[in-house]
Every structure is written in C-alpha cells, then in structure tokens.
Amino acid sequence: MSMRIKKNDRVRVISGKDKGKEGKILRRVPDKDLVVVEGVNMVSRHVKPSQKNPQAGIVKQEAPIYASKVMLVCPQCGKATRVGCSFLESGKKVRVCRKCSEIIDRT
Numbered sequence: 001m002s003m004r005i006k007k008n009d010r011v012r013v014i015s016g017k018d019k020g021k022e023g024k025i026l027r028r029v030p031d032k033d034l035v036v037v038e039g040v041n042m043v044s045r046h047v048k049p050s051q052k053n054p055q056a057g058i059v060k061q062e063a064p065i066y067a068s069k070v071m072l073v074c075p076q077c078g079k080a081t082r083v084g085c086s087f088l089e090s091g092k093k094v095r096v097c098r099k100c101s102e103i104i105d106r107t
Contacts, residue, residue, distance in 0.1 A: 034064035
C-alpha cells in the first residue's frame with residue numbers, strides 16, 4: 001500500500017488513545033506502514049548514561065503508530081481529509097484535498 005502522507009505533513013489522529021490530537025509527521029516507516037507523529041503515542045524509555053547522553057533516567061518519546069490511524073489536515077480548509085491525486089497541465093502528479101479540491105503540495 002502506498003502512503004499518501006509525507007514527512008512534515010500536519011495530521012490528525014482518528015482512532016486510539018490519542019484520538020483528536022494533531023501533530024507533524026517526524027518520520028515514516030513505509031515498509032511497515034507506520035508513522036511517528038509529534039506529541040502522539042508518547043512512551044517512557046529507560047536510558048543508560050552514555051557519552052552522548054550523560055544523564056541517565058526515564059525519557060518520554062514518540063512511538064510509531066499505524067498510518068491508517070491518521071488523516072491529513074488540509075492546509076487550506078483545515079479539515080481532516082482523505083488525499084486524492086490529480087495531474088497538472090505540465091503532467092506533474094500532485095496531492096489534492098477531497099473536501100475543498102485544493103492542491104496540497106505546491107512544490
């Protein structure tokens with residue numbers, strides 16, 4: 001399955017314990033269909049002291065969630081939407097909001 005969301009997209013969680021939260025995608029794992037969203041699915045990691053991190057302790061960090069649990073938030077209309085695809089006159093394929101029909105990525 002191809003993922004229609006990209007890194008730095010703004011998404012809203014649609015199911016699970018963090019339902020309703022919004023955040024930016026920090027990382028994608030396409031082969032396992034996972035995404036890491038900023039401030040969502042926070043877990044506690046017990047870290048040992050190291051050269052890089054001299055202070056040991058419990059660190060809160062984001063864990064991956066399934067991409068099917070998030071929906072893209074359209075930058076124009078601000079609603080959580082499914083993503084459609086369309087072609088420009090130049091032949092370039094772009095992502096389109098299914099609610100307001102605006103182009104999502106301008107690059």
